[in-house]
Amino acid sequence: MDAQSESRLKQLQHTYATYKQENLKLDMSRGKPSPEQLDLSNAMLDYPSSKDAMVTESGVDIRNYGGLDGLPEMKKLFADLLSVTTDEVIVGGNSSLTLMHDTIARALLHGVRGSNAPWGQQKVKFICPTPGYDRHFSICEHFGIEMIPVDMTDDGPDMAAVESLVAEDETIKGIWCVPKYSNPTGSVFSDEVIERLAKMETKAPDFRILWDNAYIVHYLTDRPATFNNIFTACEANGHSDRIFAFVSTSKISFAGAGIAALAASKENIDAIKKHLAMQTIGPDKINQVRHLHFFKDAEGVVQHMQKHADILKPKFDKVFEVFEEQLGGKDLATWSAPDGGYFISVDTLNDCAKEVVRLAKEAGVVLTNAGATFPYGKDPLDRNIRIAPSFPTVEELDKAMRVFCTCVELVSLQKQ
């Protein structure tokens, strides 16, 4: 280490020590909406009150049993949001994670349309674009589904790799996709990627794309990303059963009390409903009415998201500002600049991420575990870190990101 580096190292160690003395307590580990964002939907709680009608226009008592796949009005809202028809939608409870988990569980126990046998009786592998969403990977690991990582690019997964894998290996039954403002890179799938996903030939007759459209309307600019309809593309290519799509209002209304939905071909939906009838009489209809009254329709949801963007944009900008100021031109890290979603993906120098996260935590800044964005929690290059700017205030973010950048530079210097 040259004298200049040594001097810089001492300076960083001093700065880090100062931060530590501040006893910070900032949790940026998950993509949680902030209280201000949740406040945007508080008015939803005022309807229905005890004075309002308990029976819908179509004659359904919203308090009683029934409605396996959701109120017709709620199905319509999700169908419009997802650009599908109402018979291609099932409304769920408060969690799209549950819909995803249960979709895999059903496939393991019963198979899906086109399966020769339940997945649980076969070797099953899933393609996992990386970096990706840790909860997708946890589900696979939990169920013993082998994960095959492929690189995530700015346009979506490395399709040459995906196409070659699915063409040759019949145990590959699926791929996880977060097509818009992907977790954590913020990538938006290109129309070419969508077309290739729809068109590709798979050795498995029952291959499925788990299309987690978690950030479907979660844009940060006034130019929302759009892309071709994967359902139409799949149908045009004779693969209409290929898509299981998921969406929820968790980051639109309330994170713990929103409404999730699943979309798929009518044939898939009909098959799923037969299983679902064993599991539930139906999801909470009062909460559906609450959402319908507040948002009115899909357009109302889109408009509401502008208010979220107004709160989130300054937070993302703050992160970029500190990164630029602290790390710009130093060749120590690269970061994504998403137009939507909930995350910023940082790549440090190789073999630095774990140590950065550890140091930041010691200084009171809890980040998502290094490695979490890869299958089995193992980032082969130990360089990817997911930044979740939504929950802290702009002031807290400023501090947290300064701590983070100090850790990045400190670890990079020490590793040299």
Added chain:
Amino acid sequence: MDAQSESRLKQLQHTYATYKQENLKLDMSRGKPSPEQLDLSNAMLDYPSSKDAMVTESGVDIRNYGGLDGLPEMKKLFADLLSVTTDEVIVGGNSSLTLMHDTIARALLHGVRGSNAPWGQQKVKFICPTPGYDRHFSICEHFGIEMIPVDMTDDGPDMAAVESLVAEDETIKGIWCVPKYSNPTGSVFSDEVIERLAKMETKAPDFRILWDNAYIVHYLTDRPATFNNIFTACEANGHSDRIFAFVSTSKISFAGAGIAALAASKENIDAIKKHLAMQTIGPDKINQVRHLHFFKDAEGVVQHMQKHADILKPKFDKVFEVFEEQLGGKDLATWSAPDGGYFISVDTLNDCAKEVVRLAKEAGVVLTNAGATFPYGKDPLDRNIRIAPSFPTVEELDKAMRVFCTCVELVSLQKQ
């Protein structure tokens, strides 16, 4: 047929024809609460409003993610209701059916504590006391679990039969129980039955009692049935992992928007939570707060049930009144006289139930399908019919039960 019978038959045929002309439309197929019962909880919808605190006393933002096993306050309410500790409870979503289904699905995919292998990799059988609840049987059939019927008595299942089965067959992994005001017979398990269930030795090391306490506080008299604590009994006999108990507020607050809970040994609960963390971030906390504010505590729930009883009791009484008047002393049917729950169980003469249900339906009175109370929908004696008096008004019930009794007598005479 003697002249007297022939004359009576003609009379009944005339009465039946008259009913048919009335174009009745009465659906008594499911145990649904009536609108008046649902009205009892409407005030619950007024809290929280947008003006109320969104953070609990323990510092939880009820709108955000988190709380895998429920708010501590909600766990306490269910723990008190079920006479267990809070670390023996998981709060779920709006459906105990989902908790039951998912419990079996988890056992199939992963096994339970004490399993040598996932249940899905073995032959699995369940004991099903009959007549019983059709949705329990549907879950078994759906998952390929072989059902072994044993007789339901006034005190619970025929324990001699149960004990002998579980002692000899290691593929018998479970038994369904509705211990209080059983569906459909209204039986309450005796303390002796509870003790024998807790004590019996099972060949399967991972045997489970699925204790569906659906009618735990659903009494029709001012002398609620009580019985010994099955958890304590199991623990005293060294079988603390044996119980998976289920309960919900579906027939306490709102049938479609209530709250369900699962209770089991702490060790079972800890094991289940590991799986649950893959499936959800947590159930709807706003709805938990709604329930907590309305009921306050378990005692509040019990008191609320008196209001349900006040509405339900006259309906049950009306059924008994018409039965006594129309069928009394004729030796054509016997019926249960439950002190709680949602059903009256009728046994016609052998080989009559299907035809009675068919005739009633033709006259506009839809009953639960004959056979539904038995595994695979097959009542070997074709005699059991479940009457669900909760939803219709007393006037509608009077009419519906007269139609029913006419059908019973008509079919009995024709079969003679």
